[in-house]
Amino acid sequence: MSLDAWLTLALLGATLVLLVxxxxxxxxxxxxxxxxxxTPAAYQTNLMVYExxxxxxxxxxxxxxxxxxxxxxxxxxxxxxxxxx
Numbered sequence: 001m002s003l004d005a006w007l008t009l010a011l012l013g014a015t016l017v018l019l020v021x022x023x024x025x026x027x028x029x030x031x032x033x034x035x036x037x038x039t040p041a042a043y044q045t046n047l048m049v050y051e052x053x054x055x056x057x058x059x060x061x062x063x064x065x066x067x068x069x070x071x072x073x074x075x076x077x078x079x080x081x082x083x084x085x
Contacts, residue, residue, distance in 0.1 A: 012069075016076045038064035 040050045
């Protein structure tokens with residue numbers, strides 16, 4: 001993932017923090033876990049099915065980016081409820 005993409009996601013997280021009114025740690029956690037679903041090299045089981053299943057890196061990106069955005073938004077909204085700061 002390029003530096004521009006990381007910075008964009010960090011900016012998105014910071015913007016959501018300001019809109020929701022929570023603190024920065026939940027957004028930092030969301031930004032930190034972003035690579036786990038976007039790249040096949042992020043976890044060993046991804047690599048196990050990568051070649052045998054006939055997947056491409058684009059397949060991981062197509063599913064991983066929307067999933068990461070959804071998880072990030074839900075986490076930023078629910079974190080202050082579960083863990084009041």
